[in-house]
Amino acid sequence: MHVVATAGHVDHGKSTLVEALTGTDPDRFAEEKARGLTIDLGFAATTLPSGAPLSLVDVPGHVRFIKNMLAGVGAVDACLFVVAATEGWKPQSEEHLRILELLGVAHGIVALTKVGVADEDLVELAHLELEERLAGTFLEGAAIVDVDAPTDVGLDDLRAALDDLLAATPTSADHGRPRLWVDRSFAAKGSGTVVTGTLTGGRLAVDDEFELHPRGDRVRVRALQNHHEARDDLPPGSRCAVNLVGVAHDDVQRGDVLVRPGRWHLTTVVDADLAVLDGLDHAVSRRGAFVAYVGAGEHPVRLRILGPDALEPGARGAVRLFLPEALPLLPGDRFVLRESGRAETVGGGEVLDVDPRERASRARPDRSVDRVVRERGWVNVDELERLTGERRDPDLGNWAVDPGALQESVAGLRERLEDAGPLGLDLALLDDRQRAVVELLDDAVVDGGHLRPADAVDTLADHPFLAALAAQPFAPPDPGDVDRGELREMVRRGTVVEQDGVFFAASGVEAAARLAARLLADDPDGFTVSAFREAAGNTRKHTLPLLARLDGTGVTRRRGDLRIGGPRLPDPD
Template sequence: MIVGTAGHIDHGKTALVKALTGVDTDRLKEEKARGITIELGFAYSNFGNGSVTGFVDVPGHERFIHTMLAGACGIDYALLVVAADDGIMPQTLEHLAILNLLGINRGVVALTKADLADDIRRASLTLEVRTMLRESSLRDVVIMCVSAMTGEGIEALKHHLAEAEREATTMSASGRFRLAVDRCFILPGAGTVVTGSVISGRVALGDLVTLSPSGLPARVRSIHAQNRTTGSGSAGERCALNLSGDGVSKDAIRRGDMVVDPVLHAPADRIDAELAVLASEKRPLGEWFSARLHHASTEVGVRIVPLGLPISPGQSGRAQLVLDRAIAAAIGDRFIIRDVSAQRTIGGGKFLDLRAPARKRKTAERRELLNAAARQDAPEALVALLAVLPFVVDLDAFARDRALAKDELSRIITTAKAEVIVTSQGRYALSKEARIEFTEHLQRTLTAFHGDNPDLQGIGRERLRMLAMPRLPKPAFLVMLREEQEAGRLVMDGSFVRLPGHEVRLTEKEEALYAKLVPHMTGDERFRPPRVRDFCEMIGADEKEVRRILKLCARLGRVDQIRHDHFFARRTTAEMVEIIREVAASADNGEFFAGAFRDRVNNGRKVAIEILEFFDRQGVTFRRGDVRRVNPHRLDLYGEPRSGSG
């Protein structure tokens, strides 16, 4: 368990921690000279229950609230200190407000310097504190009188903390690993060390991790958890990690960074959130309100855009947080908002969506999606998200942004009874109802298209995707089309899609003319077939008629129009795609020049360039200057031609 102190300056937080643990957490020379805590202090103690309790001692001075907030990250038990002689003071109230906004509901109040107060003062202050706590998350905590000077109440407080340690719900270590860095230093003989609170998951010796938001990769060389050398660290513990790797240094890491499982590295700079404004504020928070955002151990400038009306003092609402720089975060994380001059705490809340849109952020559809994302229970959130536009969830992003481990995600999918689409680029989920609607909507769309366009081969694949409901990402849509084709409900003809019973046919006369063209488009000359004008001279046919027949056959998927009046047999197009794939596979970094393709098809440079430009337009290849590479997701665009295609 990690215990965090809170309270006004000079109310005895550091002295109380020393009385409990024997450790003076004021380690800096300036702290000793001035008699106040400036930086975070750390101490550990075993109260006899076999577990090590960690303490984070925070500054009480108003100038160091930002440091207090860095220390409040990751604590699961609050030790709120109120001096018996001074009573409730400004930072007592601000620290309590912060604990409340962070959702910390376990703790104890210590009335310190009890030796300076008689029984009447103690009873009066206890009543004041209970009144102060009434509307907070700590409303039900125990209030104890203690004195670090005389030792009064110290053993009772130790016993209380030991009981709290035993009763604490074990924090789940099944999520992916996240540690919020609050210190970084060089340890002679070891190298770079970072310390912080483990927010989720587990880390072990030798694990590969990423420093986020910088993206710097590192390896864990050694671990101290709760001040003991160990082979692993888990959620709910303070850890010191000795990190190694190229570029890993004290100068490359700062307070506010996170050490995370590499899967989680996806910094966010535009976040939709639930935001509560303290009643002490003088005016509502309106459009583009400037403030400072505190999340975990980081502090960053933010502009606040309410997603509805301005958020009034004492009220809550949805808002978009536009950050000055990206941070590492997870959905459900708590944050605090302070004014830009660092004079006061304004409010706080929790993150709902780390990938918030810059446009259309206030639409009804967006509100429904945020209502779904706000569900605390992950299976409930997934079910709710599948029931609102766009009716499809990127499962890998869902798990990443919630720091979920693989087994957790599998359990959530099962609980939500979601249909999973597996692609080469990731996994997507649909509800069972949306999966049925997808099939039925495809059938209705294709039927309507064929009715309006009886002479066309089918509808373009991308156009169909844009019309489909739900509208799926391209990789998921292709997988679903293949499933529909395997079920016999549709046919994929290259880049076109049609119903099984739909087929455009040539007349006998048109078939006869096409039969004369086919021999010149296949065989040894298939990579350099004649153009329309050349065909006319060869077979003595009308140029307009030849062009019409070839364009009709292109709609049927028998041929492809590479350039104006230059048509290739579909099976030749498919063969050229395979040649391009082979050329790219044998080239350095998968990048090839037109000459390599020209040599394989054995035609002129001009025709080879025209062919490659056709594939550029179709998305089969990507071009950058004179260099090309293949798009693996479009290599199946030209399948085997249908019967009679030549």
């Protein structure tokens, strides 16, 4: 599905042409019909001779309704540019053409209307003027079709030209991230809130959940239509009527936008490229009451030129725009800038950065994904997609990492490892990024939750405290001034056993289990605490923790005041 917008001066026959092509009168309001003047957007559809479906957006041509025109061309694939042979090129013809160029529209054809009421000389002059006016624009060399809609003259040729246009125009790509800018909102009897717009970026389906911004309401798609036909889902590039659950139609306005939750970066500040129209009679600076037209909405903005103090007519440069409300934008989104005080189009361009990190005095924005990564050092690939629209494979873990930042992280981790001492570096003390860097240290090993140099000498293997515990297995000494980190590591390794604040050699606990087995071999009915204490030659200070350990590990079981054999009782020596 392609969406094509009309463009051209007021009363040059855009709406009449749309009705002739589609059978649908795009003028919806009584005032439009009474005045013969399109005020707001109109929508119609047809099927071309090739079988290709075509959606048409009819926009107003009068200068007073330029904001409505801008709402209609924000997401179109191509244009049907209309010029009346009886009047030729007019001011709004020029402004509409410049607006289409600013919005990045790159495909179109021209309909030279009202040829039935113009003589041959006038029609020939109109062709010559069009060739001159369109030279150097995206419409240079485009098909120019002579049409007279009331008498059906040229309509078949126009349909054929539209077929050729759609064949040469790329369709909207599916990136799995749908976005729909609302250009109409109304209440349908028996259904509730309905919004319309042109879908881009991904598919839309019944029962999908979306967020409506800038309000942030969570909504659900109850039903979908495409040109009055019910659909279960729609691809990008479709004109959509979306029945929403979760919001009143009075709370939705033109310029609102539907996106999937969590898939877009919401921003109030963007860096952008601004091309100033060369027909402007003054430079553009930060002074002025500016309005940015993005998607289907108009937003008062503050403007800062990045670099010079002003941009001269015909110049282009980087700017920073400050929006009043957060919107889901992407690099590459197009906008038009108007100055409301002078009621004129200033220029337009494309968004470069939706989350500027550099101060305005230092910012040098572009659409480079590498720049976004470099300014952040580390960026989650999901966040990177929200910021740039590009999905990248992670460099490490789930991050895209700038080479300089990665080198710095590796060096920092090596320094911490060198300072960690013989026990190594406790991985629990590292953040997620540092843990990801560990795998890059091929001269280090991870052992029991610690990172150590691969060639490090294990100072705990013959620690003096181990020998002291082994020498007195049933009445071990207190750890005294033994380093608590070393003690915890020995416990973690299992060479030392801690029970109720008392430390035993692992071999001492095993000896205690064998002692219990001997006592039970002598008296199968069980042994008392005092019997074990006398056999071990220690005091209750050590007997009770030892017996608690034996009970806890299944070597013995407690029955009243006695200990009997458990499932893990060893054989007596």
